[in-house]
Amino acid sequence: MSSEPLVLGIESSCDETGVGIVRGHTLLADALASSVDEHARFGGVVPEVASRAHLQALVPTLHRALDEAGVTLADIDAIAVTAGPGLAGALLVGVAGAKGLALATEKPIYGVNHLAAHVAVDTLEHGPLPEPAIALLVSGGHSSLLRVDDLARGVTPLGATIDDAAGEAFDKVARLLGMPFPGGPPIDKAARDGDPLAITFPRGLTGPKDLVEHRFDFSFSGLKTAVARWVEARERSGEPVPVNDVAASFQDAVCDVLTRKAIDACRTQGIETLVIGGGVAANSRLKAMAAERAAKYGITVRVPRPKLCTDNGAMVAALGAHLVAAGTAPSKLDFAADSAMPLTLVGV
């Protein structure tokens, strides 16, 4: 056995069935099956549809990952699986499947936190994470600011969205503008030809009073409504809706708040590393704005490549490998999938 652990990770918390294989910080395979197309006409993920798709996809995705990595299950040192948070029924397919694999192969199993895995995945791209670090996790399901002192032990939540997740706001605004689900990529694309200063949309929880009570929290519900009202007023007056300008102005409002609060967290806590993860981290404007603002204060921004930002099995394997390397005890076989798993738990 090599000194670095060979870990297989399984992800099934939402609509992506992911199986990743890593050796330490080296990515060997990242196989993915997505049910996103089956959810598109519903404008959001339908839990039962996702669960059914996970059951169908798990074994074929396992085979693909093992082939891609050129290893067999016998070579694997440990199996990691997302235990939560996420959709209960979807999580359970991955958890039960991982337990079956662990039992059959007599390997240790690690039930891990999906959000901590979004942080850990960056080690596959940029090597070990300097600690402490601030992590900004933004996707269709979560928007959180965390302080990471020791990724093997737990992370400290600093703030989170009080209503919609950032990715959810992208989905809703995209729908409003007649763009497909998920909304992130089409808005990013349209925004490139738009003027981000054309319309001034509200920045949630950035007022003086909010900065006392909700300094590191986010709110995107008001923004989404403001965009809807603006577009509707335009439509009613019979004027054309400048889709690209709306997309650019909306996107800038989201990215402005996210990066402003993330940099604020780094500065007030004296932390020099900001890692951004989750599907929204694939947004080109978010990355550019974070890099530009961080540079002013000597803060290093780490963003993994887009395929590692969205949900995948490699992130779960990366966190599993981190736990194995840290000497963390494996999970017991009776652990439950926890749809509301707290961030303070890295593993179960």
Added chain:
Amino acid sequence: MLVLVLDTATPAVTAALAEVHPSGHAVLAQRATVDGRAHGELLAPQIDALLAEAGVKPRDLAAVIAGVGPGPFTGLRVGLVTAASFTMALDIPAYGVCTLDALGLRTAGRALVATDARRREVYWAVYADGRPLTGPAVDKPADVAPKLAGYAVTAAVGEGAAKYADVFGLPAGAQLYPEPSALVELAASRVCDGAPSEPLTPLYLRRPDAVEPAARKPALSASER
């Protein structure tokens, strides 16, 4: 040949180890815990305990037999994904058995098999001397009851039959959940013949609950329009 037997299509989280030979079959050890909400927590430790108890290593297994439902989806999937990952890891075949068929196997004459489908419905089928006379279906007990006379049903088994005994007007038998030995019996010939592995397709019998979104609601209040 040693086989692992799983069924999670009812609240009874069931696992067993059985020996199957052309000359016969026997269940060596079995466990069933009735808890409709904890399939994911209970099943793997039960399998682990069974293997340990029998002194069997996973690699000694020659096949997995799994109940494919119908049953409440979340629990049903736990057994099927466990069976699928086991057979994948050990490169052994999987064989599916309709859970209602396992419940109906030991009934005599015309019998109703009904399990609890939640939402005040049952998964059901009618059996004639242990063999299915109808395909599995999901319905309200009150909609099943009038059909039973037509099939000349005189007996009923399964948790659903017990729960709605007064609606069906049939005395419910003692058997509430599928017996591992019945699952083994229904798959034994496939195990002995080395039949090709089967995809374990769950019998959902219901579509997912999902509604397409309605037209977008106006964001401006009436006075602003």
